[in-house]
Amino acid sequence: NKPEGRYSGIHTLTDHGDEVNSVAFSPDGKLVVSGSFASVKVWNVAQGRKILSMEGGKSWVREVWFTRDGARVVSKGADGLL
Numbered sequence: 001n002k003p004e005g006r007y008s009g010i011h012t013l014t015d016h017g018d019e020v021n022s023v024a025f026s027p028d029g030k031l032v033v034s035g036s037f038a039s040v041k042v043w044n045v046a047q048g049r050k051i052l053s054m055e056g057g058k059s060w061v062r063e064v065w066f067t068r069d070g071a072r073v074v075s076k077g078a079d080g081l082l
Contacts, residue, residue: 011048015041022063026070033073035061040075057081 016036023034025045032043037060042052052073059077066073076082 011045013041013043013048013050015050015053021060022075024065026066027068028070031066031070033064033066033075035064035075037061040064040073042073 013032013034016034016039018037020034020036023032025032030045031051032045034041034043038055038057040054040061041050043049044051054073054075057075057077059079059081061075062078063076064073074082
């Protein structure tokens, strides 16, 4: 029995150095993309393992998403750049 109001996740994704502002699942639910300051990371949901890291932007990542076919990741920074 889990205590009411508490959730015990399957995995904790802890590789971002700053707070995470946006998270999205791939259309098939197998991947998660997360965005933080100047970084976007893609994770394997089942394993909780980071499979891709993109760094080097100059602003906070405000939005992340997968394309409809799940083949690409898109991010939008606070500076408006995609």
